[in-house]
Amino acid sequence: MAMSMPASTANWHWKNKNVTSWARAWFERELTTISIDGEGSENVSVTSVRDVEGDVELGQRKSKLITIYDCKVQLEWSGTASDGTSVKGKLTVPEVSHEITLDRLSDYIYEWSLQTESSVAVDALYAFAKARIPPALEAKFAEFPVAIIDTHGKDLTVSAEPSRTGTPVSTLAAPTHATNSGAAASTAKPVPAKKVAVNTSEIVKDAMFMAAAEDLYSLLTDESRIPSWTRSAAQSIPQPSSSYSLFGGGVKGKYISLVPGKEIKQTWSLQSPVWPPEHEATLTITLNQSSDSTTVTFTLDGVPKGMEDEVGRNLEGY
Template identity: 40%
Template sequence: MSTWNKHYHWKTKGCTPWAKNHITEATVGKTVTVGKSGHVKVDRLSSFEGDVELGNRKGKLITIYDCSITYAWSGSSDDGTEASGTITFPEMSHEVEDEGDEYRFETEMSTKSSAAANELYDAVRNQLAPSLRPTFHAFRQSLIDAHAKDLGHDSPSASGAATPTTTTTTAAPAATSTTSAATPAAAPAAAAKSSVSTSSSDVRVSSELAVSISDLWDLLTNASRIPMWTRAPAQFEAKADTEFALFGGNITGKVISADAPKQLIQKWRTPQFPQGHYGTLALNLTEGGDSTKLELVLSGAPSGEEESVEKNLETYYIRGLKSMG
């Protein structure tokens, strides 16, 4: 490659097929011992969605990737009980690495619950799934080592690597954390506006959670338990006219009403909202036979922010709670 091309030209290489093969080879087959002779194992990569690219701009390597990965797992206990299910890492991305965050995962067991099956499931959540994280943290360097020469870099480590920067405001990205759940990072407040155009549609996300309604209410409102799923400090009291701060102060607002354990209504904002603007967030809890439905409904989102708000609620509330297992 010419000196001009190497230092001033933008060039990219698609690496998604390689990435899927690399992740498969590095993670499928991992096994954790349970008891004396039992085990749980990653059987296969059942889903790999997203894109992976390596770029070269002005002599610097740019890693660009954002993938969702799902595995099938199975296990067998000392007494011969078998269990199976899935492990999902919803976001393996350069942004997680940039923020120094930990990779979040979600687990499910499709086998009927029993003492032996639950022991296997605990091993999946506490040992097997976390054991996959080092591969994801090493992925950026593995990508560079495998493909840098194709972009004219004979010595990848000497060139450095980065990820693209952007001036576009998005939903609160993951902040620094060393746990399985991410937290939204602070961002400069938007300039004050005399009036804010708001969406005419409510933003809604919901999920069935394997927890009682009283326990879910406590997780959402007890300041000592909120950090269990937000992985960040929290200030909260389920009392009308009380101000709160979640995710280390990146979500703020005021409680409007609290009807335990069924509904919590708040004034609610993210750092991406125009200065001084709040939406109204309703958290509705409905208990079923063996689970509780949590529905989050936000009205008054700034126009154009609906998709970001939906992603924010899904990522930091629903996935945060699911990450507890």
């Protein structure tokens, strides 16, 4: 009598799935949600994804899912300058890859071009686009490998239990071993990752918004409003000890304390690029309202050494 291969054995072998077509559609859908307002009437947005070159695959080996991709992404962007001029340009990111996004082997490179005739107002908007679009793109690029696994992981993994979604890229648990015929299902839990000592730094970023502190506090904590600026699913109950999830699960943690309109303190851990096991930073957001604006200070304490530049850029985008 033929017997099916146990999950623990089936998942040991190397398997690949090409998801290039899906990836191109993902980039076209997700990157064009980026839209950023500046002071006054200034704004910029990604208007189209002109081309995505390269292959995208999901591989499985020894019960681990591995994203394999290296893409060249060509975009068109547009905006409105402070004097009302409509501005257009192109942007190429020569390499969006597992090695940059997850392994952090190098920084992203951006190749810009301006199609609108130069002027003081146009040049100011061009500088605004160069400063604000890259952090927003990098936040999306960080979501990409998580989305690959969430969407296609179940097609490669032979599991003895129901499939799970939203699993971080580098911490995907091996499926429970299949039991012998007639035996009770295993209730053993995976051994948690060992917490390691981490040398850390503190990052502080300031931003000024022409908005009331109460409104900004709501935008940062209200589950129904957060997607308006993260452009992705969020979970948030603004109460001490409650968990939250941003950027489709790319950032997770718990609220520590909240003072409406004044301060938000929360634990903060990145799922991509993955932080050391069980490591959490503490993010403190303070809101100081003046007569016509609110200054927001983001203090992230506990950033692993060597990741300060990348996390700082992402925090600016956040």
